Amino acid sequence: MIMTSDSGEAAPKPMRPAEIVEDEPPPSGCTLPSPAPAIPIGSPKKWDDWRWQMANRIRSPQQLLRFFPELRNGSDLTPLVSKYPMAITPYYASLIHEANPGDPIFQMAVPQMQELIDPPFLSPDPLEECHDMPVPGMVHRYPDRALVIATTMCSTYCRHCTRKRVAGTRETSISKRRLEQIAEYLQQHPQIHDVIISGGDPLTLRTDQLEMILSRIRQVPSVQIIRIGTRVPVVLPQRITENLCRMIQKYHPIWINTHFNHPRELTPESTQACQMLANAGVPLGNQSVLLKGINDRPQIIEELCRGLVRNRVRPYYLYQCDLVRGVEHFRTRLSRGIEIMEYLRGRLSGLAIPLFVVDAPHGGGKIPVLPTYLVTQSPTHTVLRNYEGMLIAYPEPHEETMGPVEEPKPESSPGVWEMLDGQNSVIRPEQSVRLTRRRQCCPAGNLSEGVE
Template sequence: MPEISSSPDARHEAPSQTHARKAARAQRTLRTPGDLLESGLIDRDALADVTRVSQRYATAIPDVFRALIEHPDDPIGLQVIPHADELILSPDEDADPIADDALSPVPGIVRRYADRALLKPLLVCPLYCRFCFRREHVGPDGGLLGDDDLDRALGWLSDHAEIREVILTGGDPLMLSPRRLSTIMARLNAIPHVTTIRIHSRVPLAAPERVSGELLDALETDRALWLALHANHAREFTQAGDAALRTIIRRGIPVLGQSVLLRGVNDSSAALEDLFRAMVERRVKPYYLHQLDRAPGTARFHVPIEEGRALLASLRGRVTGLAWPTYVLDIPGGHGKAPLGPDYVDLDSGMIIDPSGQTHALGAA
C-alpha cells in the first residue's frame, strides 16, 4: 500500500513511540471545527457554518502556521481558516477549473502540454488552502495512488517518449514516506526520455520538520531536479522554514517560488514586494504569480486581472529582476498558462515604457 509518513523517522520507532508522536502531532495540527473553536480561530457563532464547510472541504492548520496567525482575517488566517463564504458559489466557478479530470489519460496523470505531464501520487497536504483549485479532491482520507495505479501511471510516462519533464504534485509529494518517494524517483530516473523532475510543495514552510536527511536522500536522482515552493506572504518564512530551505539548497536542488494573487493576503505592492524579496533573499527564484483559479467558493479571494497587472507593474524598477515573476492565468478548460503582462512595448507606435512610466522611442530594436 502507498505510504504517507507523518515523521521522517517513523519506521524506526517502537509502537508506543509512534502512538505518542501521532497523538502529539494531532494536537499540533488543527483539523476540526472544534479544534478551531478551542484555539480561538473561530467564534462560537461561526461554528455551525464552519462545520458545514468542513463537511465539504478538508481543514489542516499545522502548528507553524497557527503560530503566525495574529487574527483570523490576517494574511495567514485567510489562507487556512474555513469560512462560511466558501459555501457561496458563483456562476463562473468550476469544480475542475483547469480540466485536471478531463486531461487525465490514466489515474494520477494529467497532460496539458506536449513535453510534460503531472504525476499526482497523493492528494494529501500539510495544510489545506481555502482557495485551492483542487479543493474538491484533496483531503487527509483520500487520493493515495495505489500500487496498480502507480504502475499504470509510470507505464504511461514510459510509453510516451515525448514527455521530457514530470511534475510531481497532488496534494503534496513531500507528504509521502521517504521509502515511497524514493521508489517513485528511482522509477522516473529509469525512464530514459524523462530529463527533468519538478516537485511542487508547501512542506518546507508548512511542515519544515519533514525536511530530513532521509527525505532528501529519497530525492536523489540523475535527472535535473527542481523544487517549486508555494508561498503567498512574506510572514510564511519562519526560522524553521528557512532552515529547511537551506538544507534543500545545500543538496544542490534549485528552488522556484510560486504564489497566487489573493485578496486580503498579498493584493498590495508592499505585500508582493515583501514576498518576492523574502524569496530572493533565501535563494528562491520567484517563478509564477498565478491569477486565482475559479474553484467553487473562492470568490472572496478574487483580484481582477487589471488590478494584478497594475500591482506587478508598480514593482518594476523597485525590485531586482531576480524578484520578478511571470504573472499567469491558467486558462479555464485546460488550455494551459498564458502570461498576463504587464506590457511595456507598443510595436505599432514604436514606443516603449521604462520602469518609471516614461515613454521612449523603441528605435531600431
C-alpha cells in the same frame, strides 16, 4: 519554535489551550489517526517532529475552538468542513497572530462560510484537468510535460486551493499499479521530458513512498527533469530533514516549486527548510497565488519576493486565483495583478519578479499577463516604454539586412471579436494534438480516479 518573523516583526508564541494532551506520532509516518488527537501542542522535541505535526493537525471545528476560543460565537463550520476538509499543522496555526479574517495566515488556513457562496461561472475543475488525463492520476496537457497526482493528502488544506474538489476529501496516495501505468505512458511518450509530482502535497508521503515514485520515474530514459510541487516548506518545514534531502539527491535533477504567499510565512523554520533543499542541490522556485486581503498589495509581494530571493528561492509564478468553487472571496480583479507587476518592474531585479499568469479556464493553460511596454510600431521603429513612463524609439534593422519578409496571411475566421461582448467564451484549435488525444483517451475522466 518561531518567535520572530523574517521581517523582524514580533510573532506571538504558539497559543496554548487550557488542557494539554500530548500524542505520540504514528509509527510509520503520516497516516492520520481517526479521530485526530484533540489538542495540538507538545514538547519542543515533538514540535520539531514532522510526524507529530501531522498527527496533531487541527481537523475539526471543535479542535479549532479549543485552539482559538475567541471563535466560539462564530458560525458552525461543521457542514463546511465536511464539504471542504480542514487541516492545519500546529506549526502553521502558531503563525496566526489574530483569530480573525484580518490576519493573512488565519484566512489561508481557517475555513470561512463564504466558501459556500459560488457565482454560477465557477466550477470544481476550471482547468479541466480531468479531461487531460490519459491515465488516471496523470495530467498531460503541454507536449513535453506531465503532472502526477501522487497523493490527495496535504498537511494543511489551503482555503484557496485550486484542487479543492480532491485535496483531503480522501487522504490516499498513489498505488504501485497506478504508478506502473503512468511509467508505461511516459515510456510510450518520449516527448515528455519534465514530470511534475504534485497532489495534494507529495512531501506528506513517507520518504520511502516518495522514493518509490522518484525512482520509478527516473527509470524512464526520456524523462530529463522531475519537479515536486509542495507547500510543505511553508506549512510543515519540519518535514525537510537530512534524510529526505539525502534521498532526493539520489534522483537529480530534481527541482522543487513551493508556495509562499505572504512574507509572514518566511520564518526561521521555513527559511531553514529552503536552505536545506538548496544545499542539497535542488533549484527552488515559488508559485504564489494572488489573494484578496492577503497579498494583493504591491508592497507585500515586493517584500515576499525579496525574502524569497534572499533564501535562494526564485519567484516563479504569481497566479491569478482560479475560477474554482469555494474560493471566490479570494479572487481579485486581473487589473490588480497588472498593477502589482507595474509596481515591481524597476524596483526589483528581474530575478525577483515572478511572471503573473492566468491559468485559463477550459484547460487553456497558463497565459502570462503583463503591463503593456510596447507602445506602437512602424516598419522602422518600435516605441517602448520603461517603468518610469520614459518612451524610447527602438530602431529596427534595415530591410536589406533582414532577407525576405513573409507577408501575414489574411484573417480567415472571425472569433476573438465575438468574445469581447460575451457571444463566445472559448475558441479551441481543432487540430491540437492535445485535444485529439483528449477526445480519444479521456472523454469524461475523473481526477479522483488517479489515486487508490
